[in-house]
Amino acid sequence: MPAREGTYGLLAEFNTPSELVHATEQARHAGYRRMECYTPYPVEEAAEALHFHKTRVPMVCLIGGLMGVTTAFLMETWINVWAYPLNIAGRPLFSWPAFIIPAYEWTILFAGFSAALGMIALNGLPQLYHPVFNAPNFRNGATTDKFFLCIEAVDPKFSLAETRTFLEQFPAVSVVEVDH
Amino acid sequence: MSSGHEHNGEAGGHHGHYGPRVLPASLAAPEILSAWRMRALIVFVVATILSAFFAFSHEGKNHILRAYLLGYMICFSFAGGGLAMLMLQYVSGGKWGLLLRRPLEAMTRTIWLVGLMFVPIIFLWKHLYQWAAFPTASAVAQALSNHAVTLEQAMTLNAKRAMLNPGAAIFQTFLIFAIIGLFAFLLNKWSLQRDADPERGTEPSFDRWRVKFENLSGIGILIYVILLTDGAIVWIKSLDITWYSSIWGLQFLVGQGYAVLALGILTVILLSRFEPMKTMLRATEQHDLGKLAFAFVMLNIYLCFAEFLIIWSGNVPDEIPWYLNRIHGGWWYVCSLDFICHWLIPFCLLLSRDLKRNKQKMIWLTCFMIFARCLDMFWLIEPNFADAAGNLHIAGNIGILAYITVPVAVISLWAAYYMTQLQARPLLNVNDPHVEEMLEPEHAH
Numbered sequence: 294m295p296a297r298e299g300t301y302g303l304l305a306e307f308n309t310p311s312e313l314v315h316a317t318e319q320a321r322h323a324g325y326r327r328m329e330c331y332t333p334y335p336v337e338e339a340a341e342a343l344h345f346h347k348t349r350v351p352m353v354c355l356i357g358g359l360m361g362v363t364t365a366f367l368m369e370t371w372i373n374v375w376a377y378p379l380n381i382a383g384r385p386l387f388s389w390p391a392f393i394i395p396a397y398e399w400t401i402l403f404a405g406f407s408a409a410l411g412m413i414a415l416n417g418l419p420q421l422y423h424p425v426f427n428a429p430n431f432r433n434g435a436t437t438d439k440f441f442l443c444i445e446a447v448d449p450k451f452s453l454a455e456t457r458t459f460l461e462q463f464p465a466v467s468v469v470e471v472d473h
Numbered sequence: 474m475s476s477g478h479e480h481n482g483e484a485g486g487h488h489g490h491y492g493p494r495v496l497p498a499s500l501a502a503p504e505i506l507s508a509w510r511m512r513a514l515i516v517f518v519v520a521t522i523l524s525a526f527f528a529f530s531h532e533g534k535n536h537i538l539r540a541y542l543l544g545y546m547i548c549f550s551f552a553g554g555g556l557a558m559l560m561l562q563y564v565s566g567g568k569w570g571l572l573l574r575r576p577l578e579a580m581t582r583t584i585w586l587v588g589l590m591f592v593p594i595i596f597l598w599k600h601l602y603q604w605a606a607f608p609t610a611s612a613v614a615q616a617l618s619n620h621a622v623t624l625e626q627a628m629t630l631n632a633k634r635a636m637l638n639p640g641a642a643i644f645q646t647f648l649i650f651a652i653i654g655l656f657a658f659l660l661n662k663w664s665l666q667r668d669a670d671p672e673r674g675t676e677p678s679f680d681r682w683r684v685k686f687e688n689l690s691g692i693g694i695l696i697y698v699i700l701l702t703d704g705a706i707v708w709i710k711s712l713d714i715t716w717y718s719s720i721w722g723l724q725f726l727v728g729q730g731y732a733v734l735a736l737g738i739l740t741v742i743l744l745s746r747f748e749p750m751k752t753m754l755r756a757t758e759q760h761d762l763g764k765l766a767f768a769f770v771m772l773n774i775y776l777c778f779a780e781f782l783i784i785w786s787g788n789v790p791d792e793i794p795w796y797l798n799r800i801h802g803g804w805w806y807v808c809s810l811d812f813i814c815h816w817l818i819p820f821c822l823l824l825s826r827d828l829k830r831n832k833q834k835m836i837w838l839t840c841f842m843i844f845a846r847c848l849d850m851f852w853l854i855e856p857n858f859a860d861a862a863g864n865l866h867i868a869g870n871i872g873i874l875a876y877i878t879v880p881v882a883v884i885s886l887w888a889a890y891y892m893t894q895l896q897a898r899p900l901l902n903v904n905d906p907h908v909e910e911m912l913e914p915e916h917a918h
Contacts (some may be wrong), residue, residue, distance in 0.1 A: 330722060351826060391786050393778065 301424035301473045302328075302445040303456050304431060306463040310336045313440035316463040317342035320444060323459060327448035331425065333434075336448040351414050357407025358400045365399035366392055424473050430466075443471065487723060493912045494752060499711030500899035503747035506892045513889040524875055538597050539858070540876045543850045544883025545590045546709060550846065551736055551887065552587045553704075554582025554729025556657050558737070559699050563660075566683075569761045571907040572753060576740045578664060579894035580733065581657035586890050588650040590883070595643060603714050604637040605632055627915075629715045637711050645707050648822035649700045656693045660686070664902055666729035673904040676771035682904065701726055711858035716795045718784075724776045728846060731773050734766040740895070742832050749900055753911055756830045763829030766842070771824060774816040796857040803865030811852045814845040847884075851876055 307313040310332065317330055317339060340346075350417040354390040373379070378386050413419075425431050425443055435441055444456055453470070460468045514838040516847055524540075527533040537824040553588060559577040562570025598605040603622060607613045609629055635641065663685065702722025710721050742759070744750035784792045819842055828834045854874070855861045901908065 296751070349825075355824065390782055 298473050300446045300453065301427075301471045302443045302451070303453070303460055303468055304425060304428050304443045304471050305460040305463065305468045306430055306434065306443055307440040307442070307463070308438075310339065310354055310440050312464055313369040313442055314338045314342050316442050316460070316465070319463070320442065320459070324450050325444050325448050325456075327445040327451070329443050329445070331431070331435050331443065333341025333436050333438060333440075336440070348412075349415055353411030353415070354404050354408040357379075357403035357411070360407075361399040362396050363404060364403070369395060373472070424471050428469050428471050430469065431471075439466070481807050493664045493909070494914065496903075496908070496912060497749040497752050498900075498902045500749045500903070502896045502898075502900050503744065505747060506896050510889045510892040511742075513892065516885040517882050517889065520878045520885065524878040524882055527872045527875040527878070530872040531728055532870060533875065535600055535858070536872035536875040537879055538594075538600055539854055540879035541883060542594060542601065542708070543847065543854055544880035545587070545594065546850055546854075547732065547843075547847055547880060547884055548583070548587050548590060548776065548887040549704070550725075550729040550732040551580050551891070552584045552657075553653055553697070553701060554726075554733040555737075556584070556653055557659075557694060557701075558733045559660060560693045560697070560817070562657070563686040563690040564694065565669060566907075567761075568907045568911050569758050569765065571902060571905050571911065572741060572758050573737045574902050575898055575900050576737050576895065577641060577662050577733070578898070579891055580736070581653075582661060582894045582897075583887060583890050584650065584654050584657050586887065588646075588654070589888075591646055591650075595639075595646075598639070598642075601777050602637075602642075604633070604711060605639050605642070608638050610634075625715055633711075633714065637707065637714070642707050645703055649704050652696060652700060656689070656697070659689060660693075663689075665898070667904045668899075668902060670904055680905060686873075698722065698726060701729070709853060712854060713795060715791065717792065718743070718780055720776055720780045720783075724780065725772075727769060727773045727776055728849070731766070731769040732843060732846045734762065734769055735839040735846075738762050738766065738835060739839040739843075742836055744900065745832065757913065758911070759832070759835065760826070763823060763835065764838075767823040767829075770816060770819045770842075774812075774820070775816075789879070798862035799852060800863075802863040804852070804856060804863065807848070807852050807865065809908065811845075811849050814841070815849050819845070847880055 305316060305458070307316065313330060314331065314336065317328070320328055321342065321344065328343070330343060332339060370387060373388070373392075374386045381388070425435075425441070430439070431441060433439075441458070444451060444460070450456075457468055457470075505741075508887065521814070524537060527537055555577045558573065559581060561572060562577070594601070600606075603626060607616045607622065607630060613622065613627050613630050616622045617624065622630065632636075636645075661680070667673075667682045670678050670682070705722050705725040709725075710716065710718070740760070741750055741754050741762075745754040781796065784796060798804070822828055822834075822838055828838070855865075855873070860870075861873075
């Protein structure tokens, strides 16, 4: 857990997505890893420049689906075989073909819930506080027409002076220090 | 994941790789297709020679004929299903459709060959269909007294004679091929005219052709579904004269979509080793096609299981023997394998995003899916016959192995002709607004 005080990182503001992507690529090239881009709309090149490809949402979704199918199938088996056995047209109590459809529905239900909730959880939401909002230009620009790159202080390569010099070589509108 | 940003490495400037790529100078199919066709023909010859040996075994000729029907039905899946998929991509639009368009057109242009493949079946069909062996009421009565058919079969044969008799079957088959052929002819002709349009590349040209194709394809899909349902009943379902199922046509339709997508993906991936497909096939579209194939895998098991569940729930003596013949007496293994190969394996593998974007793995998977279609067809066809119903055996029945060699021969012959047709046209339909989009660089999502 990073310290909740002091500098969170350095926030560079750009006017165009190309400048942001270029700066991000250079920052990655220079060895920075703990950084994040903030844009008013999805910029896929930025995600690419950050090498952000994989998420764990598919795995969460798969586990949810498997839990759904197991839960439903075992529940139906328990109900039909032990809890409330009924003779239906002389069929065996464990009539698995009849269990498939509800099990399938539960798979979808659980997979859908885990995908949606897993996505929200892995995004760290709901989040009531984020340090970058301490920068006034971020508050005004990030959801309208500005593009931001934040190199975080937890990055081992981070140094207030050097990183600032590094970011200032780009045509950034401003480079500001963001506190926790 | 490397495939997603290969283009990054070769770009000189920082922003250079965000620009569009260039359409290859030649859109002609690569020369390598001739070599592949030669390989297909060699496989055809070898498989035919191997099949010929089975003719001398007990029941061998019958098995060759049944296996030939299997091969024919798979080839029909590609030609007819290819037409359905071609019409589907015209009405739905999308870049995946443009990518598959020329391979699908090549599949539809094989329809006359598939029609020709049916001719030998006509001459030998008294060994396949009871309605062909006993075409009249008196022949049925005779067969009943000789115990060649059961009472139920005799009554059904008489009741279904209007649709299932040699003359009607020839008429229906002819009608199916004539109408499919007409649609295939028009769509193929227009596709070339579209590229030759003097106004090509302009908005009015795009719109005019789009509307023209949509109007024919919309009605075409409806007609195709009706024709396919009829064909599936006459060619396959009537092998067991007593059986009824209302989901049968749809099941074949989805099975065809499954096979056609597998073959289409296989074709574009193999061709992407060479220009022009190397430029045209992006991981994005391959991923989309993989997702579509996944949907067909799911829909396929959904329909097959729905049919089983309804019949299992109904528990009616008219219907259940069809399944009992396919479950008892060794068929349980084939039935389970069918489920595993046809659904479980493609389903589990296609869940993976990385696999859908991986060329090499998709080649293996699509080949496996085509094999799974053949296995499913084997499970549908062979248990219809008295010597095999509820009694799968190889001892003293070596001819059953013809189910391996004959479909290989038939399908490789078809594949050779398919490759000839692939070579006949440029691999891309250029008068389409999606061309520009396909040349845009993609992003690794």
